Amino acid sequence: MKLKYFVKNSLLRPWDGIIVLLLILLSFAPIVVFSINRVNEAPTQQAVLSVDGKEIKSFDLNDEKQSYTYRYTDPDGDYNLIEIKGTKIRIKEANCGDQICVRRGWIDQSGETIVCLPHKLLIEVKASDGGETGSVIY
Missing domain, CATH: 1.20.5 (Single alpha-helices involved in coiled-coils or other helix-helix interfaces)
Incomplete structure (x- = not known):
């Protein structure tokens, strides 16, 4: 009722x-x-290392078997040790005070960045054609 x-x-x-x-x-x-x-998208990506707005080097992130490190040292003696493993990249070691760039960890998706403000260093993962083909969905 x-x-x-x-x-x-x-x-x-x-x-x-x-x-x-x-x-x-x-x-x-x-x-x-x-x-x-x-x-449906083909993940052809590269990581671009730039310091103070100038592109220094780009790393290909398409080879699953690659594993190497790259050391960037500026004229003042400050350094960042960059590690590439497969399709991921990270800053393994740096002599900056805050170590935020080291704690950021691995990145592998287009649009992700690692920033080391004391050294004015930026690592950004981009699609090879300049687009956002590997965008991550959260």
């Missing part, structure tokens, strides 16, 4: 529940669209 009374006197109509359910399902549509887009 209470259910009939509630249904009769409520502001909700029978189609309201269906519309709410449909809206909830449609809210997940961007996740589906972007994940399909990410699967």
